[in-house]
Amino acid sequence: MDILFDMISVQTFWKILLFIHFTLAVALLAAVTLQAVAVLIPARQTAGNFGDRLGPLSATSCAPVVVALYVPQVLMGMWIYTKYRIYVRIPMEQLGHWWIVGAFDGKEHVVAIGIALLPAYWYLWRREPLNSEYSSLRKWLTVLLALIVWYAFINGHIANDFRGVGS
Amino acid sequence: MSVQTSTTALKASKIGVFAFTFGIAFTILYTICVWRNWPLFTYHPAVNKLDLGWHPGRSGEGPAMHWYGWLALCYPAAAVVGWVATIISSRWLHRATMFGCVLAAPWPTVFVCAVFIADRASFDAEFLKSIWVSAIPAFMGAAAVSYFVPSQWAQRLWSDWLLIVPIGAFLVLGYSLRPLFLR
Numbered sequence: 394m395d396i397l398f399d400m401i402s403v404q405t406f407w408k409i410l411l412f413i414h415f416t417l418a419v420a421l422l423a424a425v426t427l428q429a430v431a432v433l434i435p436a437r438q439t440a441g442n443f444g445d446r447l448g449p450l451s452a453t454s455c456a457p458v459v460v461a462l463y464v465p466q467v468l469m470g471m472w473i474y475t476k477y478r479i480y481v482r483i484p485m486e487q488l489g490h491w492w493i494v495g496a497f498d499g500k501e502h503v504v505a506i507g508i509a510l511l512p513a514y515w516y517l518w519r520r521e522p523l524n525s526e527y528s529s530l531r532k533w534l535t536v537l538l539a540l541i542v543w544y545a546f547i548n549g550h551i552a553n554d555f556r557g558v559g560s
Numbered sequence: 561m562s563v564q565t566s567t568t569a570l571k572a573s574k575i576g577v578f579a580f581t582f583g584i585a586f587t588i589l590y591t592i593c594v595w596r597n598w599p600l601f602t603y604h605p606a607v608n609k610l611d612l613g614w615h616p617g618r619s620g621e622g623p624a625m626h627w628y629g630w631l632a633l634c635y636p637a638a639a640v641v642g643w644v645a646t647i648i649s650s651r652w653l654h655r656a657t658m659f660g661c662v663l664a665a666p667w668p669t670v671f672v673c674a675v676f677i678a679d680r681a682s683f684d685a686e687f688l689k690s691i692w693v694s695a696i697p698a699f700m701g702a703a704a705v706s707y708f709v710p711s712q713w714a715q716r717l718w719s720d721w722l723l724i725v726p727i728g729a730f731l732v733l734g735y736s737l738r739p740l741f742l743r
Binding site: 471474475476478479482483489491492494495498499501502503505506509510512513515516520521527530533534537 | 573575576578579580582583586587590594603605606622623625627628630631634635638719720722723726727729730733734737740741743
């Protein structure tokens with residue numbers, strides 16, 4: 394690490410990590426939103442439109458992408474979280490931004506539960522037939538995961554606006 | 561597809577049983593650990609120190625972080641529960657899941673009621689503030705429900721707990737953050 398910090402400042406290092414965290418978040422958000430929309434919009438009969446392309450096949454292919462992005466995203470978040478706790482949360486508390494503090498605490502809970510739901514999510518998408526009796530469970534679990542990612546993204550963005558990249 | 565067929569299919573796939581049980585068990589364990597403040601360890605990021613169990617932030621050492629400690633306790637514990645689920649019969653699995661999930665609702669409810677009563681009672685009712693006292697009626701209620709509920713219901717509900725439990729957990733955890741939102 395010392396060699397790295399000879400080349401870039403500590404602050405720049407953490408900003409790069411935060412930027413990677415943000416980039417992964419955008420990719421994850423896109424994948425899980427696409428999948429949630431695909432399971433919520435019923436298959437259309439007319440060929441060639443956008444709804445058609447968001448069919449079961451694309452929803453299935455999103456599942457490994459979501460898992461492959463969610464896990465490193467959480468690990469990256471866990472790493473950066475120490476800096477949030479010291480350099481972001483304390484000023485938030487001092488300035489009385491309790492809503493943001495509370496919402497970010499909520500983020501840690503939903504993200505932790507989200508990662509615990511991933512094995513079942515992966516199993517339902519990759520091991521169970523699409524038309525099995527678990528179709529409904531798979532659909533709503535995907536929507537729940539999308540809501541978790543959206544909640545985490547929005548809260549992360551608010552925290553970043555308070556004191557992150559560009560501040 | 562009948563319930564019996566799907567259960568057999570899922571029984572054949574131990575991965576499925578593990579995955580479902582892991583998700584349900586983690587959510588319940590995590591909510592309990594957050595509610596009771598039971599982390600495996602406390603991390604002090606400013607001084608890079610670890611303490612076993614729960615510790616408050618010490619003066620001059622910055623804030624204390626318990627989240628890692630909750631995760632370090634709950635993920636392995638949920639994995640053990642998931643592994644146990646793969647080796648017991650499906651009948652026991654459905655009953656045990658029903659017991660665990662039902663228990664998660666009345667235990668905090670009874671506890672909140674007990675604390676409410678203890679705070680207002682004209683006699684010394686401090687013993688009601690123990691979570692183990694409220695555990696007694698909650699355990700008995702959950703045991704009764706999981707014993708008397710028809711096995712078809714327990715089977716049908718088994719996979720649905722994967723959605724019901726996290727949504728319930730979000731409500732409980734959201735409520736636990738209420739002091740921050742009401743400041």
